[in-house]
Amino acid sequence: MKAGNIISFDGKRSGDQGVTLRSGYNGTINACRQLLVKDLPKQMDGLFERLDDVLYAQADKAGSDQNQTAYFESMRMLRLERVAIQSAYNKGILGRFDRFWTHGPGAVPQQASGASLSCDELDLVESDDLEEGLAITGMVSKGNNSFYRDLYALDQRFSYLLNGMEIGEDGNPLAPATFCTAFKQSISMLEVPLAVKLVIYKQFEKEVIAKLGPLYDQVNATLAKAGILPGIKPTMRRNSPYRSDDSSSRSSAADDRAAYVAGDNPELQAEVFATLQQLLLQRRPMPQTPPGSVQYVDSGSLLSALSVLQQQSDSAKTPAGQVLDAGAMRTVLLSMPQIGQDGSGKVAIGRSDEDTIDVISMLFEFILDDPGLSDPMRALLARLQIPMLKVAILDKSFFGRKDHPARRLLNAMAQAAIGWTEESGRSGDGLYAHIESAVSRILAKFDDDLALFDELYEQFSAFLEREQRGAHVAEERAAQVTQGKEALVEAKRHVADEIGRCLANYSSVPDVVQNLVRDGWNDVMLLIYLRKGKESEEWGEAVNLMERLVWSVMPKPSHRERQELLRSIPELLKGLRAGLSDISYNQHKMTRAFKGLQARHLACLRGGRALDEVTDTQSEGAGQSGEAAGGMEEIVLETVDAQSAPVDIEPDAFDKQAEELAVGSWLELTEEDGSVIRAKLSWRSSISGSCLFVNRKGMKVAEVSQRGLGAWLRSGKVVLLPEVDVPLMDRALNSMVVTLNQSLAKKPGGGKEK
Template sequence: MQNDANVVPLNKAAAGQSQNSSMGRLPVALVNVRDKFAGQLKHAMQALFDNADDTLFEMADRSTSNGEQNTFFEAMRDLRLKRKGIERGFLQKFADNIASLNQYDVAKGAVLEPVSSDSLTLVQNDELEESVAMDTMVAKVMSRDATALAHLSTRLNTLVTRKVEDKTNPLGPRMLCEAFLEACQGLGVEIKVKLIILKLFEKYVLGDAGQLYAEANQVLVAHGVLPELKGTPVPRPQHRGVAARGVGQAEQAAVPASGFANAGSQEAFDVLQELLAQVRGSGAPRQAMPADALPITSNDLMRLLSHLQSNMPTQSLDELDVRQSLDQLLARVSNRSGRSRVVGQVDEDVINLVSMLFEFILDDRSLPDSLKALIGRMQIPMLKVAVLDKTFFSHGGHPARRLLNEIASAALGWGEQSDVQRDSLFQKIEQVMMRLLNDFTDDPAIFSELLEDFIVFTGAERRRSELLEQRIRDAEEGRMRAELARQEVERVLNQRMLGRTLPEVVVRLLEEAWSKVLLLNCLKHGTDSAEWRAALTTMDELIWSVEPHEEPESRMQLLVMVPRLLKSLREGLSSAAFDPFRTGEFFSRLEGLHVKAFQRFKQVEEVEPQQTAAPVAGDQSIVDDILLLDAPLVVPADDPAADALGMVAVVEEIVLASPEEPRTREPEEFLPDDDEALLQVDALRVGSWLEIRDRPDHKVRCKLAAIIKPSGRYIFVNRTGMKVLEKTRMALAVEFRRNAVRLLDDALLFDRALESVIGNLRRLKHT
């Protein structure tokens, strides 16, 4: 049966042939395009997943709740596990789409099914959001690279049997998006995470689509496929992964995915220029230009700014005036050239805008004064970025803007210190500034690098502080629960004992020992639990058992109760880990009390044998003593039971000792509920930063870490997560009322500065 191996099932052979033969029939030119495109897609997908981890980690770091943070962490884990499968699935789908171009469709008549209203369903919200995101991505690519894609589709139509249109082109954005979404079907992530991943796909895969189409067209032209098509884009030099490394000035304007370009960015700068033009000579300074003045180029301006940057004073911000320093340099240049040189109008507007932005930043009260000098050193580097790239004013995600915002956000909780050089945050910000001043010439990629490094630094600090904050919140909430439980135990003890005269041993047992059992049950089970009610019942029975009773039936009730009572007392004290030696002392004295009670009953009536013959099983030693009562009780003077016979009147409220340190008493002033200061306190949210003047000459910056609702206490921590302050709601309102508290604005610094500048320009326009 040597030939058995040559027998192949027809269905298997057909399947293999349908898959492989079609690939074999692809033209050589198309195979070359497929292989080149697939290789570049593979690198782009690797860049996507390499950056997805950092992006999701950053989103988790910025989350406002534990649930949201866990969502991003779970997504990171899921993406890591399924990364290889998604990459393989995407590339396989791409290859299958290419292979299908040379396959005939078996014609089938369209089957029209009856439509009823019952079969119509609404598109799921998640699917709708995916669809909208995909349409947006496709529209961006088509608006940017429509010509190159149209030429590619035209050339493919000369090579394959199927009709290729832009929307059915396997290399087109729609087919690529659909292939990626199909590969991601197994991801168990929420829609907001999937939209982030789609955004990364747009950035790292579709961002270079125009370059890929240009190269694919060049491959086909090299194989003689419609070389006469005019207007075929010439591929630009390779800049793969530029989103992480940065690009040159020209490419920033031309390639949105690789730089900082954004739709409508130039229009935004034009609006700012219009505002400046209408207020020149009033709010915005204007350089006087001689009639024969020759504007310098932006490149010359960059060189002058680099000179100022390298010679920036380090002592004080007052020594830095960019406008004045530029005028001095231009005067030197004019003297040497013999012709007046000035800054061009566009660059002049940029200088004025950046100058106004930093005037706001350096006057901002939310920034600590000692860090303003460091942040002020960013003025020239930021000015150079704005000269290079006008989208700086409109693109919120610009790395230079994000770096400034991140530094300002981290500095929000920085307090004034005597030895700033030992503070890690101060050193890190200083390090960032020195890198900018020493290394930044004309490549904005350094901002992305410094931003990533600074986010890693602040992320590590934030995680440490959040861990401490959570511990403080847990401790404060636990302390409050213990305080409320202690107050409840005090209440039930005073309710049952205050005003009564009881044996001293019972008072001590309840106050020193049984209170711990009550406290434990209250904390573990609550006051509505069976355990709490059982502990109260035991306490009530103990008090009843040592009180005088004259009724004949009380003797039998006591005889039945005592063994069960002693058992409950032992079990309760044992569960609360009460000192066993003190437990033994208490029980020895209780024995004397109960024997004394039965002695008193014996003096009233004779004990009938049938009444004492059936006690409930319990503490047998006490029962035996009770049954042998034929003579008056005689207690030796040195016996511990002798002290137990003493009675004490409970005339003062019982106050249980607290293991916590006593809280400092705050002078309480009562304000009406509609008082503005109280409304300010009620508007505070956990995470708000405040500056509080705790002494006439000292201020502390702190964050609201927790609001303990039952007690109305506000817990504040510093930047490192350590507790620094605790205030009641009313005391904090009093501080607001006397202007000792100032709420710090934690909104993005650059955005606030830009809004302020635009508002000022509009006001000047109407004056």
């Protein structure tokens, strides 16, 4: 609870989670809250000021009067609801912050997952909700990625204040997820088209999520000044993806990005080129020519020669995508007139440029060997060898900056290409055509302006975003259908088990009841299980009614039992009729079943002496019961067999690999006809372990059990592809360092030249 703008810490301990605040820091926590109180109005003011202009621009570009009217109407609604939206937004965030200190990281309940539904009901999921959810997820992901260092420091300091309680994912009250969730709830009152809502979310991402850095800096500084883990290193924030047009801002941003990378991994990032230079120097033989007699080529002449080679390769457009090794590249360059040999002495390439040629050649040799790329994609990306060599000579930070424009573009194209195969096609507006277009523009236009790579990256990212949005929708629907099918199978199994348990309690159940339970009440229970779940009150009532039905047709020797039956029959028949009507049970079948029940009930009310007078009850009941028991036995045997089968064969390394394969992993599947499919593990059942695979368009391509996946791996039918989350350049540079170290380890003397 809070009084005014101050959090009340009376009763520091919560009964639910046992939250205990470290004493002496109440004032510090309130100081952090005041920073939040000051920052929230600035966030919303900046958003609404810019949002009006953005929506007006969208209306101006609208293709129809209807769309234009929708944008203008949305602008009017936003102006009217601005105060309410800001109030709800502030209340949501401050409430989350306050509850964190009184109830702990898990104070905000997560959105409950929907109850299990049937396949038909799952198809009704609105794609608009899915689109909105994807927009929120994207914002949270970008925010976490941009400010992960700041959030890590806040997690540690908040955990310290809670006496070591683990914060957990999205448990931080200042995490991007908090701001995104609060904003989503604050604009839920707006009845605007999805297209407008997505524009609003995009602007919120730019104006609020991308600008959380200063708030994080102030809160971390306040906590550190109060003596809360001051030893945590100062944060180096990733630069926001929304760059200013001001050139000085771009320069400052570049410095910030370089600083961030330097702190990320000193050996393989900021100092990666120096590391590779050291390894190459140890491997390279000592020069035989005295240094004084060598004329070194300046970088300008080298770049001119490379530009000529680039134009030649663009004209030839060699489909094979062959790369030149370092020796061949040096030979070709030194033979070109742009180098300017004048016969005054031996010409050589300087050490730094020579090292760059070596590293780029090794990089593209790695690309040609990368199993994550299909042959056509390898050939396409290999054509970038000379442009990337020019980039590396112009800017040595290419090897150390993860966000270098050229490196970023190369990584994005390689990552997108992992799911592409020849069957996807090369023409039209597809992935191959976009990558080919980007490569062709680089070969034709790139001289020394690195801004071209930024432009191409933005265009390629926009294409991927459009494509991935559709793929996400298709993938979600494929997963929902598969989950629905599995939920249906699980529900049928559970209902069958419940019916079998009920009937097994009696030695002989008349056929009229067996038929009614298996043919009608089975579906009633199935529908309740799917809609409400087995923990629901409705499920318990359905099971109880089935048990009372079976009990009602059993002999009643005592007067008390007959009286109890007489009292219960009206309610029993009413419940049966209501349940069967809900599933639209056949009226003729229902009438026959109720007549049969009436005869059984009359027999029971006579004390059991007239049971034999019911036509063929015993004989038919025994026969039907035996038949039904046989059917039930079949179900039980199937279930047991399915569960025990994996025990028959001891799981091996392939089964373990299948079990541990992470969702999102890509693999290459070879069909019986020799065709190759690339598929991503989209979903794994927590019940059966069944695995759903989709292509890069999000369409289902395979569904296999966990055992089946292990068999695929064992037979070589599938091959795992490199991790998508590890960029191509990172994998290449790591591989190069390992390769160079291994080659040096094999040399006599531990790698030193003799």
